[in-house]
Amino acid sequence: MTFTHTRRSPALLPSLQPLALATSIALCFAAAAAAPAPALAQAPAQALAQTAAPVIVTGARFDSDPSLLPIGATVISAAEIRRSGASDVNQAIRKIGGVLGHQSLDGSPDFALDMRGFGTNSSQNMVVLLDGVRLSENEQSTAILSTIPVDSVERIEITRGGSSVLYGDGATGGVIQIITKRPGARNAGTRGTVFAEAGQLGLREGRAALTHSADNWAFDLSGGALDTDNYRDNNGFKSRNLNLGAQWAFTGGRAGVRVSGTRQDSRFAGSLSEAQFNANPRQTASPKNFGSLDSDRYTAFVEAKVAGYDLAAELSHRRKELEASYFSAYGLYELDYQSKQTQFSPRVRKLGQIGAVLNEAVAGIDFIDWSREQKGSAPSKATQKSKALYLRDEIKWDAFRLAAGARRELFEKDNRDPSPFASAVYDVTQGVNAWDIQGSYALSAKATLHAKMGQSYRLPNADDNAYTPLANRVLQPQTSHDMELGTSYAEDGNKLAARVFRHELRNEIYYDPTAGEFHFGANVNLAPTRRQGFELDASARLAADWSLSGHYQRVKATFTEGAAAGRELVLVPKNVLSARLSWTPADGQSADIGAQWVDSQRFGSDFDNSCAARIPSYTTLDARYARKFGAWEVALSGLNLADKQYYGMAFSCQGGIYPSDGRQLKLSARYDF
Template sequence: MKRYQSNPRRTAGQPAAMRAAVSFTLSALAAWSYTPAHAQASANAAADGALAPVVVSASRFPNDPAFPPVAATVITAEQIREAGIDNANEAIRKLGGVYGRQSSAGPNDFPLDLRGFGSNGDQNMVVLVDGVRISENELTTPLLSSIPIETIERIEIVRGGSSVLYGSGATGGTIQIITKRPQANAGHGSVVAEVGTDGQRAGRAFVARGWDNMSIDASYAKAHNDGWRDNTKSNQENFSTTVQWFASDWRFGLRANIARADYGLAGGLSLAQFNANPRQAKTPFDYGSYDNDSITAFLERRFGAFDVAAELSHREKIARANYASTATTLQTNVRNTQFSPRIRHVLEAGPIKNELIAGIDLAEWNLNTVASYGNSDAAQRSKAFYLRDEIEFDKNARIAAGVRREIFTQSSVSGVYGMNSGVNAWDLQASYALVPSLRAFAKTGQSYRLATADENGFNGLPTGQILKPQVSHDLEIGATWGSVDRQLTAKWFRHRVRDEIYYDPTGGAFGFGANSNLDPTKHQGVELEGKLRVTEAVTVSATYQHVEAKFTEGVNAGKELALVPRNMLSTRVNWKSGSQSADAGLRWVDSQRYGSDFSNTCAARIPSYTTLDARYAIRVNAWEFALTGTNLAGRDYYSQAFSCQGSIYPENGRAVKFTARYDF
């Protein structure tokens, strides 16, 4: 139907920009067709089943082997492929054990939640791509599905307060997407086609070519899905290209990303409607779309014991929504520029090794909203300086300390509100190897979050006032044990939060709800993560999280926060033998409070649920054929509901897809 088509205003120049970018990239790659041979795909490199070493970069630099972050979760490109996953958001949920709930707008980008922050989980973690922040300064989910899956080298998940290095919103942790680095004098690529239930059709292509000191890669993806629910049809199109120049001690590059999507908005159901038919649409004629374009320049340079790095990124996003159900329209225009230079010095003195990092984060963000019910605008400027030092003693003990100071200005261009202020973060970490296979660690610190423009624009406060920064005092202790074939990590954590920024359904001048600074809250729990290689062919893994998120003061003292399941368990089994592989995952999520139930008076809870997904694949020379299924039990369930037994957004039912892939 016509309402699913792209907005006509896109044809004025934005698709032309995509065509020009594609044309430029294909022209640059044309020379590859004249080379005498092509490198084989790297997927066979680990055919013997050994786990390859993975270098993580939680220090905002490619990590020195002496300073790997303790207890980070790393998802590799091989794991993503073997699970049959085609977008980063799904990989983070299924392989990283991160909780996600059904999106109420847009395809594939589920809101994510580290450590029980409910409907504002996305705003309490930071998502980055190669060091560039893509977490939105508005109440929307980062567009992880727009990142070409073929370009991802690994995904790093670091749970817990990380504001010293990453600033606002990093209380729950950080998710870093690391893309593949160039290979000199090598070329490779792949073509993927998928077809599945609910009208799913998708195609992807990736190609990369490296020369002595230059490389270029390009990725294109297009997907269509009729949707499991009525009025959830979606179309998505992404293009990405990177050009890099490099030598042994430096790297410089330019990256461009273009993403387009349009989708239906089915709306939330009542419990009676869900029980009668979870596939129906409450709003059969509502729809939305977005255009998201970004360009990034990045530089890395080594000078002896010093490393210097920087990224300069500019992003523009246009999001549109047409709500026929309420006769309203909305368009938001976002412009964001970031510049993040930093320097690292590594010093060795006998058995002692020291890593010192200093950096600056500069950001400028503008939002313009045009709506049928009124227009608005907002701006934020911020500048931050951070310093972090880590010392390793004889490879057994490590201690690290860091501080950050951020100065920010939040304002409405029309003068409705404005504020200049500052906020601090700090942390202190230590770890000790009791024996070579067992390391204990502890961390304490302060993290923070600034209110988004959406939150300040609807806060229920007197004119001219905005929400206070959210500040969390964080504590974490734990231990890691194991080797390449068996690993176990256990953590206990606590976040004591003051002025937590959240939508209070009872707030506002007239009690109809508003974004508010809540009374003090506490998020406390346990995390377990394990992996075991049973045989050369079979590996099993599991993640478990227990969270108690409650008010500690005020009228709701002792009451649970909404939309936070107390327990979550994920298990996976992977089998790989010769040309065949199989992967299966089981996920259980506990019951949780409905979104508006701050007083815990709703007699019902969102029910617990269990899902099963699986994949089987076989390789035939350069071809791979796979069959993948999700929610194989066909369970009707939901994880997103904003009122007591109402405003329910059902999760997708059973889906099966067939994939054919050719590597060259």
Template sequence: MSSAVLTRSAPVVKPLALACAVSLSFIAAGAFAQDQASPMVVITGSRFPTDAGQAPIGATVITAADIRRAGINDVDQAIRKVGGVYGRQSLDGSPDFALDLRGFGSNSAQNMVIMVDGVRLNENELASTILATIPIDSVERIEINRGGSSVLFGEGATGGVIQIFTRRAGQAGTHGSMFAEAGQFNQRDARGSLTHRVGNVSLDAAVQKQQTDNYRANNDFTQTSFSGGAQVAYDGGRAGLRLESARQDARFPGSLSLEQFQANPRRTTSPNDFGSLDRDRIGAFAEYRVGGFELATELSHVKRDVKATYVSDFGTTRIAYASRQTQFSPRLRQLSEIGGMPNELVAGVDWTRWQRKTDSEFSRANAHQDAKALYLRDELRFNKERDGRVALGVRRELFDKDYADPLAFDPAPERGTQGLNAWEVEGSYGVLPQLNLFAKAGQSFRVANVDENSYRASSGLLAPQTSHDIELGARLGDAGRQLTARVFRHNLRNEIFFDPTQNGGWGANTNLDPTRREGFELDGQAALAGNLRASAHLQHVKARFTEGPNAGREMVLVPKNVVTARLAWLPGDGQTADVGAQWVDSQRYGSDFTNGCDARIPSYTTFDARYARTFGAWEFALSGLNLADRRYFSNAFGCKAGIYPSDGRQFKVSMRHDF
């Protein structure tokens, strides 16, 4: 493929953007239509369950019904396709794309917090959070909160928070489902789920086996996963246990140059590289209500073992990581009234202990980190008819770091303590019956992880990264047709990033000169005539240096615009159809800090669709990904080099049986 062909996605911008604009305009035009009943969706904006009327302003909620209608097979795909979050192709062939809230590029995983059932999945390392190990049939809902959220969720929440919730108590009796799917690239997916409830006790289990050769050579991927839980309800609350286990085996195809990509994007440059991941998590939770007080806690332990083998002209390199993370998060909520106005006060403690041992020819590192946090947040609701709200929150967190590697150039142990503060002020008010205005300001933070500190440009620990965040927005409409608009700005100091110009051109992790993320977002959804339901998300973000020798230059691997749109047909006669499109703007190559590369990663548009038909308890479906068979890439770490191609067109057939 020639470079001229690579730039042909540009003309697609106008028609796709116009289609999105028309869709959003239609939603806004009908926003003052007759009110429709709001669905009762349980949300957790304050880390406690509440009803949809108290949801965080601007939050995106993805239900199990949304996931099934779109034919989603994994959590990462649900967040991208239904939630409109941008994601970059994985490097190892797993379903886990690198998710990016608010344009943080290759460090997006370190600027976003992901929680499962109130437990933080992020660990003290550069690896992205693994979502593919969560069986999709165990998911009850997903909540996406964009923007600084460090008060409640701690370090790394500048871009936002994604919360995943597995099933609570289901219907009485025994229920379940079986699912099987097959597709191109030798793709197979089989899964089953079962729930049982008798009285106040409920049990659930889900198992899944995924296997595919993937689009590229030497990119086979296999995964088995299990999730099971037991819980009991009692007067004033509930308690339970959950176990998750996953095993992954993958082969690594390596990166390509632009010339190699144009000639054959399916080739491999590392035919002998492979690896594995084993992950187990056990957790316990309890909730109890007494009077105006609610108590809740989670205790979780995660065991994660990663192994990889790399073969080159210089020999064979083997590396193994064994990490363990324990978390304890007790918290308290008081619901009361102040002058006749509802008030919610939340206080809590987050304690995390993480450790990792490395075993390789070049490292025997032993790393530890303890994090202790105390947070407090108060929200007062006034003028119920106008949904007036004002909230204040603060957090203090201490990090104790220990690192020692007998094979390092300096084997002396390294220790350090860092303390950070976060705060937020937010409010909202309904100026009209279906028009709500909201605003948020605060400070969020993150600290360098063990991988960043072990290969850094400074002599001491990298300085903590802080961000001053501000957001203004409006929500127009009701549950039937709704449009949400947000403008935001994140001013960052000491952003932690890999700078390829450091260390004589070999690169190193460092604290950057001041940077900024600013832009706007639009979210729209509407129930249309003809049993149609439309949704769209638009993100426009400018990511730039604001001071220093790179002032005014763009950050790397950040598309300025991302548009995601979906249209669902729900006639209610056993048929469903779902069509989606995403356009991603061009972006800087990963090494292009000086903005001197004479090329950019080209923009691209992808389409997917699914048609399903039910016959009683059976469902049969046909789905397709990248329907236009677009040749593109979203990950490239050098100037016209270091390219990881995205998948080509794929068709799949599936069947499902519910009982």
């Protein structure tokens, strides 16, 4: 849960400014293409259910053969997630996938994930999907991943780089596709898991999951409860979630439904000055601030093979209600709004082969209808409707793969906000285009080269347009020209992948703390900017029981034109390095230890690069040891083992600091039946 506000008063700016900074830029890339099913709905068709479980990846928003894995993608398996001890999907993406996470501001486990250096706008510059359904928000907030039962995840596919052709708005930094497990014939009968964990900082968590498969039907039910005081004062967090679903497999296809509900309560610790952080990083600057979030999601899906064509569609509706109260010397500020989003995504694929040439042609339509209504003394309402058409074709012959695609999307935006401090009365239509070309060549059975280029985009959302330099003037769409060159090598369990990339952005949407009529800050379109860098993924089997993996990202984010040309963008570390060592003997034991180093970065307000200080670099360690006893597994795990006092989010020069968590030890027990 990430709390945002839709109007800003100058008097309240010091306490609310950090929440407004989430003004976005691009997401994830077309790798985790939509495995078309809600969380329950990953059972194979009846014809496939009679065979051993096939290896499946998500390609162009359809289940596909591993040979058509999205170019340059990283896959995290369920076994890796369990071995690492990740307690939620967000943590698994950070610990195993090496994706940088910015500490949440509300005490929730939903860190803002950052691929390719988009800082506080990272959540709006990548796309997150759950079984093909978009979770990324239409607001200045992060996708809520903590509600996804981590034990239900089959794999997580991470594709870095622009992918707006398949996924539309915000797919510049990359795409993260979360695929849930498929109940089927090999798991016939009733299965379940019960998990309990307790630890320091008042942590108490319980999870349970139950699945039942019989004939062509499968059902599942899962729920969880999490209570924690967290590291800082007035930063407690409580969460309750329930998920249930059903699906039916028929000859040539499957269909299903899923219902998910979440209730969360948070206390807001607020930001600290550098002096306060040095004196006591656990203290709070806002002892009375709190909020709550209720969210429900309903999804139906169907996929079928008809006359040689693969057809698929998801219909999803999400309701979210948020309340928050902020107390300061200027008085009480209350936030109370409800948002709704409906998504319908039908598509068709023709997969065929002529001689040695395999061809995959995909066409689809995305409809999204979003609205938000602000309650209270100053009611407002914002709506956004989008409709998109995309086409993509890929051919594979011998050692070559070549794919090309295009997308056209129209956005209708309407906003009515009578607040005296807002600048958001408008009714506009904005249209954008995306395209990409990708190719790869297998040098051998072990080594591959690939290249990508294209255009991705991000549209200003209702929060972006709420505070612009000119009253009632909406921001322009952000576009990015994306390029990537890469290579990969795999042999005997050892893998190495390297990529160089560049994103040339126009009209990047960003929060400028010096903009606006009274220089209280505003969301703006920046002068042209660039992100370029290098990524390295590696894994090695050191011995029969030992494996090592690592992820490295180097990114340089700068202005390329205008008065700020050459200056660095804020809150973007140049280097991020993650590594994990795993021990998995065959006697029921397992151990896993990980480290992450994050380079120094500029403070959030340092647009002119004048601040003499930088956010210091930091290194964190985590580890887990587990032992199985029949159906039981007992584990001891720890986060930030060195108890490093650090922060990665700070919104003013040596101030506006949100401290990161200190050391936490946890003990858990799990029973599978």
